[in-house]
Amino acid sequence: MSENNLPRVRVELGPMAHGGHCVARHEGRVIFVRHGIPGEVVTVALTDAGEKSRFWRGDVIQVHRASEHRRTHFWLAADSLKTHAARNLPVGGAEYGHIHLPHQRRLKNQVFRDTLNRIGKLQVEAYVEELPDEDPQGLGWRTRSSFAIGPTGVMGMHPHRSNRISAVKNFPLAHPRINELKLWTLPLRGAQRIHAATSAEGENLVVLEWLHRITRSTTEVVKQQLDSYAEQLHPVLSELPNLNVALLMVSDPKHPSRRQLLTLTENTALTETATIDGTDYSWQVSADGFWQIHRNAPATLATAMLEMLQPEAGQHVADLYAGAGLFTAVLATAVGETGRVDSVEASPITSADAATNFAHQPQVQVTRAMVETFLKRAKTSWDAIVLDPPRAGAGPEVIAALVAKDIPKICYVSCDPASFARDAADLVQAGYSLEEVRVFDMYPNTHHMESVSLFTRKVV
Numbered sequence: 001m002s003e004n005n006l007p008r009v010r011v012e013l014g015p016m017a018h019g020g021h022c023v024a025r026h027e028g029r030v031i032f033v034r035h036g037i038p039g040e041v042v043t044v045a046l047t048d049a050g051e052k053s054r055f056w057r058g059d060v061i062q063v064h065r066a067s068e069h070r071r072t073h074f075w076l077a078a079d080s081l082k083t084h085a086a087r088n089l090p091v092g093g094a095e096y097g098h099i100h101l102p103h104q105r106r107l108k109n110q111v112f113r114d115t116l117n118r119i120g121k122l123q124v125e126a127y128v129e130e131l132p133d134e135d136p137q138g139l140g141w142r143t144r145s146s147f148a149i150g151p152t153g154v155m156g157m158h159p160h161r162s163n164r165i166s167a168v169k170n171f172p173l174a175h176p177r178i179n180e181l182k183l184w185t186l187p188l189r190g191a192q193r194i195h196a197a198t199s200a201e202g203e204n205l206v207v208l209e210w211l212h213r214i215t216r217s218t219t220e221v222v223k224q225q226l227d228s229y230a231e232q233l234h235p236v237l238s239e240l241p242n243l244n245v246a247l248l249m250v251s252d253p254k255h256p257s258r259r260q261l262l263t264l265t266e267n268t269a270l271t272e273t274a275t276i277d278g279t280d281y282s283w284q285v286s287a288d289g290f291w292q293i294h295r296n297a298p299a300t301l302a303t304a305m306l307e308m309l310q311p312e313a314g315q316h317v318a319d320l321y322a323g324a325g326l327f328t329a330v331l332a333t334a335v336g337e338t339g340r341v342d343s344v345e346a347s348p349i350t351s352a353d354a355a356t357n358f359a360h361q362p363q364v365q366v367t368r369a370m371v372e373t374f375l376k377r378a379k380t381s382w383d384a385i386v387l388d389p390p391r392a393g394a395g396p397e398v399i400a401a402l403v404a405k406d407i408p409k410i411c412y413v414s415c416d417p418a419s420f421a422r423d424a425a426d427l428v429q430a431g432y433s434l435e436e437v438r439v440f441d442m443y444p445n446t447h448h449m450e451s452v453s454l455f456t457r458k459v460v
């Protein structure tokens with residue numbers, strides 16, 4: 001038994017797989033092992049090892065033959081060797097932190113290539129690119145971070161696939177301005193989550209969240225709770241540096257659209273800015289609206305999209321899964337007032353941000369709709385589209401609708417190689433060529449990556 005009283009096995013680690021674990025075998029069973037590096041010989045504490053399970057899961061707790069690419073983890077809370085030795089579990093969110101950064105990128109290369117081959121039967125050579133102005137250790141890039149709050153008011157994070165909360169203060173992947181807020185010193189007891197963000201302009205945002213059923217009969221109770229919490233928080237808020245937006249939010253865990261808010265500041269949204277292809281842009285992004293989390297992601301992704309799609313003045317294009325309109329803004333500049341951009345987003349909050357952001361650009365039409373529904377209703381087609389779906393990907397229904405529209409160029413922005421491989425295979429099967437793929441190390445020290453790809457309609 002390990003220090004955590006978990007059963008343990010000694011194995012040699014095989015290749016890195018999609019999801020951030022190495023694949024190992026023990027007595028005929030597959031084990032998904034986190035916190036290792038392919039080729040290492042390690043002892044694994046089994047965190048999930050049901051007799052009937054098809055495969056097991058575990059964490060490396062001891063290294064017998066170390067990879068030359070192993071380094072001491074930069075963060076104790078996520079260090080598997082040290083947390084297990086202290087009878088604890090590593091928190092998620094920095095599961096590649098024990099690997100030198102260049103080797104993290106080599107592993108992501110291999111995972112991207114293998115996933116596209118295994119799921120999509122596509123042969124793709126991609127080189128994982130570092131973002132401009134990246135920290136040498138890959139730290140301090142997250143402009144958005146969320147933390148759990150325990151029953152005693154302690155701020156923390158969850159270990160992988162666990163409900164436990166391990167206390168956390170400074171989060172090395174978070175932007176230094178988020179750590180400077182010292183969120184753990186706030187009176188947090190009673191709340192369930194705290195979210196923080198810092199904009200490109202250096203303005204900060206804090207949202208305290210409670211999970212609570214919201215019905216007609218609880219509305220008044222919830223309001224009283226928020227008012228009483230606001231009284232506790234008011235004196236502390238003035239101490240927080242550059243605080244631009246502070247919000248208390250109660251969300252109904254069963255009905256995510258039911259929320260009650262109390263705003264403690266004049267503003268309810270951050271202003272994000274970026275310079276792309278020589279033009280300065282700004283976007284309003286609401287406290288709980290979507291924005292890319294790496295500080296250099298907006299400019300990097302939008303530039304890659306422009307280079308691939310090369311939209312021209314007068315064209316009719318669409319930005320699907322548009323969020324607050326990162327790609328919409330640069331597309332609107334490219335097509336100009338004689339062109340048209342359809343910007344489609346399902347979230348009411350983020351779509352309202354987009355409506356505000358493009359209120360004075362007649363060439364942009366913002367539509368709040370599910371992409372599936374929008375495509376079914378659309379009577380026209382487009383010269384080119386951008387597709388930036390959530391992790392689950394666009395899916396067969398959307399891909400089939402796009403194929404039916406016979407769109408010459410599709411730029412697919414993806415944060416998940418597996419769903420991208422499935423959708424890419426469907427596009428290729430339907431007659432598109434995968435012309436170009438770029439993969440970005442947009443989430444250093446985690447297993448995640450982002451890709452931007454261009455598909456063109458084959459001329460027959």
Ligand SMILES: C[S@@+](CC[C@H](N)C(=O)[O-])C[C@H]1O[C@@H](n2cnc3c(N)ncnc32)[C@H](O)[C@@H]1O
Nearest residue numbers: 290321322323326345346347370371388389390
């Ligand atoms: C990965 S984000 C991209 C947002 C934007 N392109 C950006 O870079 O800021 C995906 C967006 O799709 C939205 N979304 C998710 N499912 C959707 C659907 N079925 N139809 C429309 N929008 C959806 C989410 O609310 C989110 O804003």
